[in-house]
Amino acid sequence: MSLYLLFDIGNTRMKWAAVESTQNPSDRQKKLWAYSGSVSSKSLESAEHRTELADYIAKTLPKPDAIAFACVAGNQAAKNLQSLFPQWSDLTWKEFTGNTPFNGVRTLYQDPNKLGADRWAGLIGARALSSTNTLVVNSGTATTIDLLGANGIHYGGWILPGLDLMQSSLQTNTAQLPQAHRSAEQSGFGLNTNDAIIAGCDAAQLGAIEYAAQIAKEMNHPIERIYLDGGSAKILHQAIQKGLTSNLGLAECVDGLVLRGLWSWLIQSEKS
Numbered sequence: 154m155s156l157y158l159l160f161d162i163g164n165t166r167m168k169w170a171a172v173e174s175t176q177n178p179s180d181r182q183k184k185l186w187a188y189s190g191s192v193s194s195k196s197l198e199s200a201e202h203r204t205e206l207a208d209y210i211a212k213t214l215p216k217p218d219a220i221a222f223a224c225v226a227g228n229q230a231a232k233n234l235q236s237l238f239p240q241w242s243d244l245t246w247k248e249f250t251g252n253t254p255f256n257g258v259r260t261l262y263q264d265p266n267k268l269g270a271d272r273w274a275g276l277i278g279a280r281a282l283s284s285t286n287t288l289v290v291n292s293g294t295a296t297t298i299d300l301l302g303a304n305g306i307h308y309g310g311w312i313l314p315g316l317d318l319m320q321s322s323l324q325t326n327t328a329q330l331p332q333a334h335r336s337a338e339q340s341g342f343g344l345n346t347n348d349a350i351i352a353g354c355d356a357a358q359l360g361a362i363e364y365a366a367q368i369a370k371e372m373n374h375p376i377e378r379i380y381l382d383g384g385s386a387k388i389l390h391q392a393i394q395k396g397l398t399s400n401l402g403l404a405e406c407v408d409g410l411v412l413r414g415l416w417s418w419l420i421q422s423e424k425s
């Protein structure tokens with residue numbers, strides 16, 4: 154049995170998990186993530202936070218057999234992460250990028266070097282869960298919506314500001330708009346400024362997903378699954394369930410698509 158340590162460094166949060174080779178990236182049980190965590194990606198910039206994190210991970214985890222990471226938060230963030238574990242210096246840190254080949258999934262992106270490592274890993278993670286036409290929605294700092302065909306082809310996707318970014322950019326760039334706050338009652342058209350912002354940004358995100366499904370259908374890839382992952386996935390899912398849009402009944406929250414993709418990649422690399 155091998156122990157894999159996986160890191161997904163996003164623009165807001167760094168997520169990690171340790172998994173065993175006897176487990177399976179297609180497993181949907183919560184206990185799959187028995188050893189996992191997240192911290193602010195910015196905290197990697199602070200020597201004090203780095204030491205705390207290094208202590209925590211090293212004390213709670215035996216030495217892994219392999220480490221894989223995907224980073225879209227800049228080279229320095231990845232370097233800072235790797236500096237945490239000098240005691241594991243004999244291990245190779247395997248960096249996964251948008252250009253990393255994976256048997257069974259292929260992207261049509263014009264320059265895969267430019268495809269976000271997290272988007273590519275998320276698509277591979279989605280493929281571990283489903284072999285049908287799927288929309289992969291990662292709702293973090295940015296929201297990304299990608300079309301993965303049943304044939305394993307990534308037909309491209311969209312990048313939108315994430316939900317928080319949409320809301321906060323209104324406050325930052327206008328004279329009269331406040332930072333909006335979500336409450337349980339909001340739905341439909343807003344009758345005050347706060348609700349108009351919350352519902353408007355929800356509508357932009359859900360509308361984009363619905364539109365993506367419509368285009369996929371026109372491309373003869375009718376969507377059978379919609380996976381929602383990322384820090385705002387649950388909020389988007391709740392908005393869908395409130396009936397803001399009736400056509401997204403397929404949408405479901407899925408944990409750790411990027412980590413699942415890194416894991417699938419390690420398994421495939423070990424076999425070849």
Ligand SMILES: Nc1ncnc2c1ncn2[C@@H]1O[C@H](COP(=O)(O)OP(=O)(O)O)[C@@H](O)[C@H]1O
Nearest residue numbers: 163164165166292293294295315317383384385
């Ligand atoms: N504890 C938290 N700290 C910061 N953001 C959080 C937290 N929990 C949920 N969020 C939301 O999740 C988003 C970050 O999600 P995540 O998927 O980790 O993004 P990224 O991959 O871009 O770092 C934030 O923009 C925020 O809306």
Ligand SMILES: CC(C)(COP(=O)(O)O)[C@@H](O)C(=O)NCCC(=O)O
Nearest residue numbers: 163164225267268269293294295312
């Ligand atoms: C779109 C992203 C900013 C999303 O990052 P995240 O919200 O997960 O932090 C990231 O995947 C990225 O920098 N992509 C590179 C450009 C591209 O995918 O075309």
